[in-house]
Amino acid sequence: MSFEAFLIVSAVLFCIGLYGALARRNVLAVLMSIELMFNAVNVSLVAMSKYLTPAALQDDISTVLTGQVFAVFIITVAAAEIALGLGIVFAMYRTNESVDLTEATLMRH
Amino acid sequence: MLFQDVVFWILTVMAIGAALGVVLVKDLFRAALLLVVVFMAVSGFFVLLNAEFLAVVQVLIYVGAIAILLIFAVMLTKDVQHGNQPNRLQIPSVVFASLLLVSLITVAVDTKWDFLPAEQQERVELVQTNAVTTLTGEALTESGVISPEEQAEVQGAGLADLLIGDYVLPFEAVSLLLLAALIGALVLVRPNPGTGRG
Numbered sequence: 001m002s003f004e005a006f007l008i009v010s011a012v013l014f015c016i017g018l019y020g021a022l023a024r025r026n027v028l029a030v031l032m033s034i035e036l037m038f039n040a041v042n043v044s045l046v047a048m049s050k051y052l053t054p055a056a057l058q059d060d061i062s063t064v065l066t067g068q069v070f071a072v073f074i075i076t077v078a079a080a081e082i083a084l085g086l087g088i089v090f091a092m093y094r095t096n097e098s099v100d101l102t103e104a105t106l107m108r109h
Numbered sequence: 110m111l112f113q114d115v116v117f118w119i120l121t122v123m124a125i126g127a128a129l130g131v132v133l134v135k136d137l138f139r140a141a142l143l144l145v146v147v148f149m150a151v152s153g154f155f156v157l158l159n160a161e162f163l164a165v166v167q168v169l170i171y172v173g174a175i176a177i178l179l180i181f182a183v184m185l186t187k188d189v190q191h192g193n194q195p196n197r198l199q200i201p202s203v204v205f206a207s208l209l210l211v212s213l214i215t216v217a218v219d220t221k222w223d224f225l226p227a228e229q230q231e232r233v234e235l236v237q238t239n240a241v242t243t244l245t246g247e248a249l250t251e252s253g254v255i256s257p258e259e260q261a262e263v264q265g266a267g268l269a270d271l272l273i274g275d276y277v278l279p280f281e282a283v284s285l286l287l288l289a290a291l292i293g294a295l296v297l298v299r300p301n302p303g304t305g306r307g
Contacts, residue, residue: 001117001157003224007217009121009154013128013147015210020132022202025194028182032131032144035175039151042163050158050237053223062271064233068160069271075163075170076283080290082175086182087297094300099186102196 006047013040027092027099031085038078042071117157124150135193137183145176159237162268 013036020033049067056063093099095106127146134140148171155164225233272280 001114003222004217005117005121006154006158008214009124011210011213011217012125014213015206016125016128016132018209019202019206022205023195023199024132025196026137028137028179028186029132029140029193032140032179035144035171035179036128036131036147039147039171042167043151043154046155046158046160046163050160050233051222051224053225053229057225057229061232061236062267062275064236065268065271068163068237068268069276071160071163072166072268072272073279073283075166076287079170079175080287082178083290083294084297086178087294089182089186090298093186 003047003051006051007044010040010044010047013037013043025100025102027089027101027104030101031082031089034085035078035082038074042074045071045074113157116153120150120153120157123147124154132193137193138180140193141176141180141183144179145172148172148176159234 017033017036017040020036021030024030024033045067047067049064054063054066089099092104096103124147127143127150130143131140131147134143148167152164152167152171155161155167
């Protein structure tokens with residue numbers, strides 16, 4: 001259970017999420033994949049805050065929590081993103097009768 | 110240490126297997142349920158990494174709110190039977206994702222990381238595991254890890270102190286963002302905006 005193991009798990013999760021976000025047609029599947037990517041980033045941030053030395057460790061012991069603080073912010077942004085994202089999905093579903101991204105061509109002339 | 114390794118590998122298999130399921134399973138509802146499994150596994154990772162508070166927040170917000178919202182959205186849109194179909198970018202995105210994976214793993218393995226010195230490890234762990242709870246004086250002196258002078262310093266080093274201390278500006282910005290997202294979502298889902306029937 002080394003630091004690198006956590007980073008590699010996080011990289012694998014991120015790339016699975018990236019593939020899903022690029023290659024799926026259903027907008028809900030894309031949103032789920034983006035959530036996967038958020039989680040992968042959080043894992044690597046928290047792992048770094050456990051294993052690595054912050055530059056200002058000698059002055060301020062609380063710098064070892066910086067990674068966790070950033071993870072809290074990322075979780076908040078993810079919650080805001082999913083709220084807005086689902087709002088857009090419903091608006092799109094109302095006008096298009098579909099949640100297929102390839103059919104979302106309303107703004108193309 | 111061995112026990113933690115076993116837990117780590119179980120969580121890894123859970124997380125990666127379920128994540129593959131999320132992007133590959135055809136039924137969107139099952140994909141949403143598998144996403145819950147990924148969230149729980151990541152919360153387990155947080156426990157392994159001394160971040161108990163984040164583990165709880167992960168379950169509350171991701172499993173309790175985000176996954177439920179996604180499941181609602183899956184059930185409210187009729188496209189579920191069409192399922193989780195791939196688009197034309199299938200092969201390029203596999204290539205791109207695997208190239209990125211290879212480069213990320215190379216970076217993770219090749220970089221000379223500046224690890225915490227062993228004598229600091231215990232102190233840091235104490236700060237991280239007690240990041241939320243208030244440390245009592247007895248608990249600290251009994252553990253004998255830090256001197257009384259450092260005690261005050263560690264007590265002021267909790268996650269909450271950081272959030273409304275050093276990081277108060279991002280904290281306020283994020284709360285504004287949440288408010289804006291709430292209002293935006295309400296405006297977006299209002300039926301027939303402008304006709305007054307909302």
